[in-house]
Amino acid sequence: MSAARPGVVSALRWELRKLRAQHRARVVLLAALLAPVPIVVIIHGQSRPPKDTLFGRFAPDNGFALALLVLGFASQWVLPLLVAIVAGDVFASEDQHGTWKTVLTRSTSRGQIFVAKTLTAGGFAVVMLALLAASTIASSYLIVGHQPLTGLSGQVIGSHTALSLVAASWATMLPPTLGFAALAILLSVWSRNPAVGIAAPVVLGLVMGLVGALGGVEAIRPLLLTTSFEAWHGLLTQPRFTGPLVDGLLVCGGWSILSLGAAYVLLRRRDITGG
């Protein structure tokens, strides 16, 4: 007989061991760390900057602008994809390997397994975003430089403030990124298929982005997960406005709670007939 009743911590340790051994997850973290460097070098070397993109005009010669240009690009589909590679797989891989029956016939409950997997996916999202942000900001800062930044209202922002604002802007990616992680969890628990768990959030993200760009959708635009990816704009205007950040936090929280709640109910009710 087992001495102690295992808890979420035991399940979490097992999930982390599996994650550490997973190639895909390691590649994602490595890419988040290394890919910004060549991107920064290439844009720095451009003679014709992407003028139509936010901060594109100044990006080749201003490190802060460049870090924000990369941020705008990452939020299109890169973040949903990188986060879904783990979040969309952590549940469905048990279906793929037929191992639900293996883990659920031990001493850990479905609820504990659910929490452990969700924490794993969330933790991965945080680490991935932190690496991507740190690498992008550091390489832009070091390679392109830290001249004062021209804000969205044309105001000049001193280097010191600019650095904080750029870091803060990247930090605002966290709520929607976690929202996409929750969505990926729901889609993979529902579909029982890692491919769906990984691809569907990206597609949904693109669709939401498209819907948000249409006219006449003012009523639903604030409710889209992708809208929060733009909330940082308010940090770089004069005067600053943080309303969208607060709204975004609520919206992302709502998406996450609904997605995770539905995923939990699906997993709890499910008959494990496969494997």
Place this chain on the structure above:
Amino acid sequence: MNNLLAVDAEGVTKTFGSVLAVDDITVRVAAGEVYGVLGPNGAGKTTFLRMLFGLIRPDSGTVRIFGRTWDEVGVGVLDGVAGFIESPKFYPDRTGRQNLAGLALLDGGTRPGLLEEVLEIVDLTDRADRKVGGYSYGMRQRLGVAASLLREPRLLVLDEPANGLDPAGIRDMRALVKRLAGSGLTVLLSSHHMEEVEEICDNVTIMSRGAVAFHGTIAELRRMAPDPGHVLATTDDARALAVAADHPEVTVAPDADGALVVTGPRPAVSAYVAGLVRADVELLGFTLTQTPLEALFFMLTDDFDHQTLVRPVREVALR
């Protein structure tokens, strides 16, 4: 009283859409016994065992394990219970040892040295550091037994553990199960082979199309078994048939392939064979068609005979 039962499943029913997979079955396994659940493909054995483990929720009925239900104690109902359903599954990218260590975490830890012990029992010590993805079917099956023993269970539930193994693997697996059963463990074993069960089980439930077709001890089952049948090969089948007229206790009739089949109580069959020799009919072969228990198993579970045979048999058996 209920606490003495390792498994007390009562009136358990499960449907998948329109398929009635398990139909109101009641199974009671006393602590310490070796219990067999027998049935042909699709009888509902696996579905029943999944319900024991809480992998599937029954539509109705209750499942008690050591006196407790899932509703009362949640996953705690599996304390002291281990086993596997169909072929055991593991993480292919992890080694055998890593898989076991991970499962031990989900058990709340094991005593030191146990992991090595169970690897030794299933003879996987040498291969424990290879990835499970490269394991043969038989090795995975043995790792499944090791993963179960890691829980130091009081009740071991095995779903057709010898299924899909080669003859040597079947022999080893049966020997292992026998050894475990002999150690005082309660074992609940499913199978579609009568001979696997008759050797080691005290009690059996025979399932057919989701329902219980027989319920009782192996000894009771033996008493109900029909007379053995033998295929007879002779130089002169016509004369062999004629000789049968002097032996009213045996039945001799050609089967679908035209070969003669002799059925009857053993002494009468011996007398008939002696009669053949006296009548100068040369015997070329005399082989058992199926063991009596096998014959009974088919009678109990055959779709064709279901209505006519099983009903009366069940009434006798459940009396």
